[in-house]
Amino acid sequence: MSNIKEKMSEVIQSQPEDATYEEIMRELAFERMIERGLADSRSERVISNEDMERRIRTWQK
Secondary structure, three states, X not given: OHHXXXXXXXXXXXXXXXXXXXXXXXXXXXXXXXXXXXXHHHOOOOOOHHHHHHHHHHHOO
């Protein structure tokens, strides 16, 4: 758990002094998305670009 707190603290400390609450929360969420994506990649939970392209095309209808 302290590893999580340390990472969150690093992200918060890296923000400018005048950062808003919303900006900090956005950065924390972005960091989490990156970590989850890397974990998915390491676990080979990925899809091809072609499959993703097909999925996106269905959203556009």
